[in-house]
Amino acid sequence: MTEQEIKSIIHLAINDNFELQGSDEKASDDTVLFGSNSSIDSLGFVNIIVGVENQLKERNIDISLVSEKAMSRKNSPFKTVKTLVEFIQEEIEQ
Amino acid sequence: MNNKMNKIMVITGTSKGIGRELSQYYLKKGYTVIGCSRSESELLHERYEHFCLDVSDEKSVEKMITDVSRKYKKIDYLLNNAGIASMNHTLLTPASVVEKIFKVNVLGTFLFSREVAKVMSKNKWGRVVNFSTIGVPLRLEGECIYTSSKAAVEMMTRILAKEYAGMNITVNAVGPTPVKTDLIRNIPEDKITSLINRQAVKKMSDHGDIINVINFFINHKSNMVTGQVLYLGGLS
Numbered sequence: 001m002t003e004q005e006i007k008s009i010i011h012l013a014i015n016d017n018f019e020l021q022g023s024d025e026k027a028s029d030d031t032v033l034f035g036s037n038s039s040i041d042s043l044g045f046v047n048i049i050v051g052v053e054n055q056l057k058e059r060n061i062d063i064s065l066v067s068e069k070a071m072s073r074k075n076s077p078f079k080t081v082k083t084l085v086e087f088i089q090e091e092i093e094q
Numbered sequence: 095m096n097n098k099m100n101k102i103m104v105i106t107g108t109s110k111g112i113g114r115e116l117s118q119y120y121l122k123k124g125y126t127v128i129g130c131s132r133s134e135s136e137l138l139h140e141r142y143e144h145f146c147l148d149v150s151d152e153k154s155v156e157k158m159i160t161d162v163s164r165k166y167k168k169i170d171y172l173l174n175n176a177g178i179a180s181m182n183h184t185l186l187t188p189a190s191v192v193e194k195i196f197k198v199n200v201l202g203t204f205l206f207s208r209e210v211a212k213v214m215s216k217n218k219w220g221r222v223v224n225f226s227t228i229g230v231p232l233r234l235e236g237e238c239i240y241t242s243s244k245a246a247v248e249m250m251t252r253i254l255a256k257e258y259a260g261m262n263i264t265v266n267a268v269g270p271t272p273v274k275t276d277l278i279r280n281i282p283e284d285k286i287t288s289l290i291n292r293q294a295v296k297k298m299s300d301h302g303d304i305i306n307v308i309n310f311f312i313n314h315k316s317n318m319v320t321g322q323v324l325y326l327g328g329l330s
């Protein structure tokens with residue numbers, strides 16, 4: 001799976017969430033997924049992560065994004081779209 | 095979205111006892127039932143599929159639900175029925191038993207809820223029913239660990255109800271009075287009788303009593319019913 005494909009899955013999940021919130025914001029590589037600098041609330045964040053996991057599964061990529069390893073990293077892989085793409089690539093390669 | 099001909103139900107602990115009865119009932123109703131237990135199931139039906147796994151094994155649960163979701167595309171209902179018990183005074187209870195009971199009853203319920211809710215979230219609809227016991231409201235002595243694990247299941251039910259509400263998934267629990275199954279096979283008759291005497295309705299439950307409550311929880315009209323624990327026999 002290419003970086004671009006992973007990115008578009010994440011963008012889609014984020015845009016779905018923005019749409020649900022009634023916001024016309026659009027996802028970019030620098031979209032912050034959680035925290036005080038993010039326009040995504042905590043439930044939105046959960047929906048995005050689960051949505052991405054579901055989309056990967058539909059493409060026969062069975063990875064779990066919420067591992068202890070992911071949660072305990074100093075720099076959260078869930079911070080932005082960019083870091084999440086990198087993390088997913090890492091997980092796929094393993 | 096949820097057409098009647100194509101209801102998909104996951105039930106844990108279907109090789110015997112209540113889980114097996116539930117499977118048979120919902121198969122008769124026309125649902126597709128996907129069951130699991132550590133041992134094989136003797137249930138043969140064109141709409142029944144069985145997975146042999148331990149409900150507390152994260153990887154196996156993830157794999158089962160991924161397979162189910164690929165094959166059936168959705169899951170409408172989850173009945174977290176699998177459970178084990180060990181009735182004994184705490185002074186006679188080894189740590190390994192405590193670990194085992196919490197693993198199956200609490201971790202198992204958690205893992206199935208988490209994985210199935212991910213699938214239900216795609217359709218923005220789902221019903222989860224967990225299993226507690228009247229031991230919780232009775233604070234039953236001699237069943238400390240089993241009852242504590244079910245108290246954890248009750249709290250999980252209430253919190254999952256909040257966390258899943260936005261996805262249109264309800265989470266409730268049923269607390270049966272004793273039912274004649276292997277689970278309580280080793281409890282002496284007089285203990286059961288004295289337990290039943292503490293109920294308002296002084297009877298054991300049968301499978302139909304439990305099914306009645308589940309049917310209420312999973313009914314389409316029960317949208318507003320979530321985070322509830324319903325005890326049989328008049329306990330509260």
Ligand SMILES: NC(=O)c1ccc[n+]([C@@H]2O[C@H](COP(=O)([O-])OP(=O)(O)OC[C@H]3O[C@@H](n4cnc5c(N)ncnc54)[C@H](OP(=O)(O)O)[C@@H]3O)[C@@H](O)[C@H]2O)c1
Nearest residue numbers: 107109110111112131132133148149177225272273275277
């Ligand atoms: N019977 C009662 O009086 C009573 C009263 C109140 C509540 N409940 C609750 O009702 C539920 C069902 O109880 P029951 O009476 O039907 O018990 P049961 O007859 O002992 O059946 C339990 C089922 O769960 C399965 N199971 C146990 N451990 C498992 C594991 N680690 N992984 C996968 N499957 C597992 C068993 O299959 P395998 O052994 O093959 O794995 C079996 O199919 C339980 O949650 C129980 O706490 C029962």
